[in-house]
Amino acid sequence: MASVPGQEMNSREQRQASDHEGFLAHRNMRWLKIAVTLCLIAITSYLWIDVTPRHNGGSWYGYTLGTIGLLLIVWLSLLGIRKRTMSPGRWSLKAWTSAHVYLGLALVVIATLHTGFQLGWNVHTLAYALMMLVILSGAYGITVYAALPAALSNNAQQMTRKEMVEALAAIDRQLETAAQPLGREESDLVIAALEQDTFAWGIGARLTGRYRKCATIRALSYFASDWSRPVGSEEPKDKVRALLGRRKSQLDQIRRHMKIKALLEVWLYVHVPATFALLAALTAHVISVFYYW
Amino acid sequence: MPENYRVAIIGSGPAGLSAAAHASALGLTHVLIEKTDHLSDTIFKYQKGKHVMATPSNLVLRSDLDFDAGKRETILGAWDEQIAAGKVNVRLNAEVTGITGETGNFIIAIKGGEPIHAQAVIMAIGTQGNPNKLRCPGADLPLIQYQLDDPGEYYDEHITVVGSGDAGIENALGLAADPKQNNIVSILNRGTDFARAKSANVKLLEEAEKAGRVIVRRETEPAEVRPGELVLDTRDGQEAIRCDRIIARTGSQPPRGFVESCGIEFTGEDRGAFPRLSPSFETTKQGIHVIGALAGYPLIKHCMNQGYDVIEFLNGNLDLKPADEPILAEKFDALPGVRTVDQWLETFRANIVILQELSPLQMRELMLDSTVAGYDAGEIIFERNDPGSSMFGIAEGSVLVQVNPDDPSVTVPIEQGSIFGEVGLISGRRRGSTIRAAEPTVVMELSRNAALKLIATTPSAARAVNAISIERQLLQMFGSGLTKEDVAEVVAASELVDIRAGQVVIEEGAEDKDVYVIRRGSMIVEKTIGGSPVFLSYLPAGSYFGEMAVIDGSSRTATVKAAIKSQVVRFPGEAFVALLDRKPALRQKALAEMASRREINSFIESRKDSFGSAVDMYSETARFLIDNGIGEATDVLLIDEKLCVGCDNCEKACADSHDGLSRLDREAGRTYAHLHVPTSCRHCEHPHCMADCPPNAIKRGPDGEVFIDETCIGCGNCQRNCPYGVIRMDAKPPPKPSLLSWLMFGAGPGPGEASYSWRKKAAEKSGQQSAKLAIKCDMCSGIEGGPACVRACPTGAAIRVSPEKFLTFTKLAEDVD
Ligand SMILES: Cc1cc2nc3c(=O)[nH]c(=O)nc-3n(C[C@H](O)[C@H](O)[C@H](O)COP(=O)(O)OP(=O)(O)OC[C@H]3O[C@@H](n4cnc5c(N)ncnc54)[C@H](O)[C@@H]3O)c2cc1C
Ligand code: HEM
Ligand code: SF4
Ligand code: SF4
Secondary structure, X not given: OEEOOOOOOOHHHHHHOOOOOOOOOHHXXXXXXXXXXXXXXXXXXXXXXXXXXXXXXXXXXXXHHHHHHHHHHHHHHOHHHHHHOOOOOOOOHHHHHHHHHHHHHHHXXXXXXXXXXXOOOOHHHHHHHHHHHHHHHHHHHHXXXXXXXXXXXXXXXXXXXXXXXXXXXXXXXXXHHHOOOOOHHHHHHHHHHHHOOOOOOOHHHHHHOOOOOXXXXXXHHHHHOOOOOOOOOOOHHHHHHHHHHHHHHHHHHHHHHHHHHHHHHHOHHHHHXXXXXXXXXXXXXXXXXXXXX | OOOEEEEEEEOOOHHHHHHHHHHHHHOOOEEEEOOOOOOOHHHHOOOOOOEEOOOOOOOOOOOOOOOOOEEHHHHHXXXXXXXXXXXXXXXXXXXXXXXXEEOOEEEEEEOOOOOEEEEEEEEOOOOOOEEOOOOOOOOOOXXXXXXXXXXXXXXXXXXXXXXXXXXXXXXXXXXXXXXXXXXXXXXXXXXXXXXXXXXXXXXXXXXXXXXXXXXXXXOOEEEEEEOOEEEEEEOOEEEEXXXXXXXXXXXXXXXXXXXXXXXXXXXXXXXXXXXXXXXXXXXXXXXXEEOHHHHOOOOHHHHHHHHHHHHHHHOOOOOOOOOOHHHHHHHXXXXXXXXXXXXXXXXXXXXXXXXXXXXXXXHHHHHHOEEEEEEOOOOEEEOOOOOOXXXXXXXXXOEEEEOOOOOOOOEEEEOOOOEEOHHHHHHOOOOOOEEEEOOOEEEEEEOHHHHHHHHHHOHHHHHHHHHHHHHHHHHHHHOOOOOHHHHHHHHHHOEEEEEOOOOEEEOOOOOOOEEEEEEEOEEEEEEEXXXXXXXXXXXXXXXXXXXXXXHHOOOOOOEEEEOOOEEEEEEEXXXXXXXXXXXXXXXXXXXXXXXXXXXXXXXXXXXXXXXXXXXXXXXXXXXXXXXXXXXXXXXXXXXXXXOOXXXXXXXXXXXHHXXXXXXXXXXXXXXXXXXXXXXXXXXXXXXXXXXXXXOOOEXXXXXXXXXXXXXXXXXXXXXXXXXXXXXXXXXXOXXXXXXXXXXXXXXXXXXXXXXXXHHHHHHHHHOOOOOEEEEOOOOOOOOOOOOHHHHOOOOOOEEEEOHHHHOOHHHHHHHHO
């Protein structure tokens, strides 16, 4: 039906071509391929090379794997710095994350082979265990990164967090007015719901989305028991019940939002402190190895 | 007999004030007439504490009054003092309603007062005009006001806002923003929807309505104003509501009508036209002069200089050189040969055909917004695919257009006096071909604003540019090998048609046989398959459509409608067929394009049978993106919400790459099928933000980015004009402590934009309060590696796309499957 003018890449597009591809699929899984290759080389050479009396961290082969592992861990830790340094240049955090994930997983193979399966109750094994903890938390991290963003978007319904909180405040103002004609006991229930802080809940409630002692639910269940009047009646109690219902569903949206956000972040509270512990244990491991040398 | 003043100056803005001060200094009998009860109403109405800028910095100030960048209060205070000290004869509270008489004896009618007599008149009334008054009984009661300076001022009142534009909505929201003020705010709308307002504002209003903060009354008009009460005409009859205050925001009447009623002619019919002026600011009505914003010079310094100059001219000093003379001299220094400023101006005016009707004053103004350059034979002036929306005129010499990108030796000449680059100006798209100087050549480059203003105000220039651009666009589109003569018949038969957003140009199944070229804007192609419209493709400016039906005589196979406000060239199919008959190569090309287009269409059709819901989803996604401004975008940030973890690293990176302020609001904006359009600049083909910028601070950069340069005066016009709400006004905060000291010692606010309170405190501590200026995305121009938002996204959710690459079946289907 038509002809369209020239479509070649222009200077801008060359400068900032951003392909629509997630970090796991980045560049056709380039870093997965590299990591798998690395692991295969490590495994075959482990089987190939004969270390006497048996494989261990102290042989020249063990040192080689150890050095590779150490460098990888240091580089993996630098992601935290990269993420926060907005320097110019042709880097992308997506490529870094992609490499981080796959090379981090490759560490399982490299570091395990480095130990020669000699584990015990010592600082060396502590470093190994911490590393595995970091890696396991990372693995959990990518599963939530893959699964939860769509849920976050679906729940938001095009509202920002701020808009959700404002919508709740607007319902609350109406509730306050609507509750005026109620008796003492009943209005206390409403006031309790209004006064309860939306955000001052423990991490447990946030992560599970189960808010026991929620005053809104309590108030709602009190008013909801009485359906004697027709739907849409102007009776204060019914207006309050309808508003409490709206408050509850607005609160639910905020709580689901907080739950998903918390799940997306909580593992970093293991991943990052464990990384620091790992770096400390690793330093101890390296020093002690050289000390006893 | 009342006094017959030597000169009467109407309007006490910077222009009028400066004129009056100089008249007084020269001892001319004078009067300065001002409508309001204070001087300089436009500046008086700036927001409190606004930092007023003194641009352009290279222009010297020539006035008896002082003016330098500073706070609004300081400047107004100094003027009040100097006007009093200079014994200027001021008449406040005197609105001029008409001017009659002739030079030597004008009679100036004053609303509610005795007329004033003067030999000469200087009109300096600015461009604000008068707010439209309510037209109902009681419209003169004191509870009505036409402006709202500080919505925080009013408590416990019933306030009704009349008017459904942006100003009205913003006022209503402002009054209702803080529940503690306890105002009951209503807004009246004559219609059912808020079509004249920005969608972002409408959304906010609807939310406020839902939340019970604002009462929106649709299909309602004021019927009568009474003290403490407002009677409304509603669909169901009349109703009276309590009302302590009415804010009427129903637009304003531009001053043009009043000016014309005094016998003054304008340069054209267009909204952008100005009074026709002589070099000494005299209008077509002898004895009446126009200066300042009304004359087309919106910067305070220009206004003040003109006030001084016009009095000098009136006083007989006709040799006075305008204050911008040194600026022009500097521009011309770069050109070969030694000529005076006036000689150069005359060379450009006389040689470039579209400038021939300009007055010397208009020529000067145009030159201030333009650049000039000399080129040696063979030098490149611009290259194919360069971004650029300026237009060039050849004053001396000639140029060669490389029509075939693969073979630089194939060229077409453009002779002295003609123009080039106009396609970029009109379509907003990149340069279509490379242009070189054929011989030593002197060209004038008119900035986009200067060129648009010229076209809007000079009908002969508009006609010339249109004729040339249609011809060139056809030549460029149909490819090499065609000459002017080949397309002459098509050009002669063609006409320009403006198309509203959403208007159908071609209807599926219709039998008409016209062919169209998109000159500006963009179109979408849709086809009804299985009862629902399916999006087939997006056509940017420069495309042609409608040729299929002409070539094979069939009825229209699809519907083409405008994605945004557009302009097309329409020509009859027979002319096109005749052209194809004469040019077999062109026919070959057209047939090949038709075949590939058909292939895509039938592919989508076949998918519709087996994957109906996927195709519907894809059509919906395309429509959603177009509704959100992608149709007029050149480069836009999208967030794939199947990948976005909400870490806001994109926003933080933006702030850290740009003076600590983010130009992007990730969370805000619309979403469809997990594709999110955040609040961030679309870098429109024809940026709305550029329309009204007094210092012309908004430009298009080398990578096509729309950016604001350091001459911004912070007036906020662009913020109001951007339909997508992406411009914010904010002060640049002092630098933060380094990342390292934050990591190690927790110093400073950390990565990303610091909180408002931190910025405020840090600014107070550093003692440097900077002005609130307009800031927006500049696509990280000048930063190696490109846009920080995309580079900083850990998951790849943030992508930047251009519509013609993204609004295709393959791209969108990828997303939808
Ligand atoms: C928010 C904002 C910020 C700005 N910031 C800057 C800046 O920082 N630096 C800069 O250089 N420019 C700035 N500008 C532009 C500048 O303020 C104006 O272009 C300038 O004031 C125009 O001056 P003027 O004398 O031509 O007209 P105005 O300043 O508009 O003055 C016209 C006067 O005429 C009076 N008047 C109108 N009609 C009549 C009548 N019929 N009878 C009697 N009196 C009448 C009006 O009351 C008014 O006092 C800004 C503009 C805006 C809106
Ligand atoms: C010993 C190995 C590893 C170390 C030392 C390490 C260290 C880190 C560090 C320091 C961060 C930065 C956190 C922040 O600043 O927010 C990080 C982020 C992350 N890591 Fe690891 N990591 C390791 C292995 C892994 C593995 C194996 C995976 C996945 C399987 C993984 C997945 C991630 C992810 C998804 C992020 C978040 C990226 C982002 O959101 O910016 N990591 N890691
Ligand atoms: S600021 Fe607004 S109007 Fe200007 S280019 Fe960006 S999106 Fe378009
Ligand atoms: S950039 Fe915006 S705020 Fe700045 S001067 Fe131009 S229109 Fe006014």
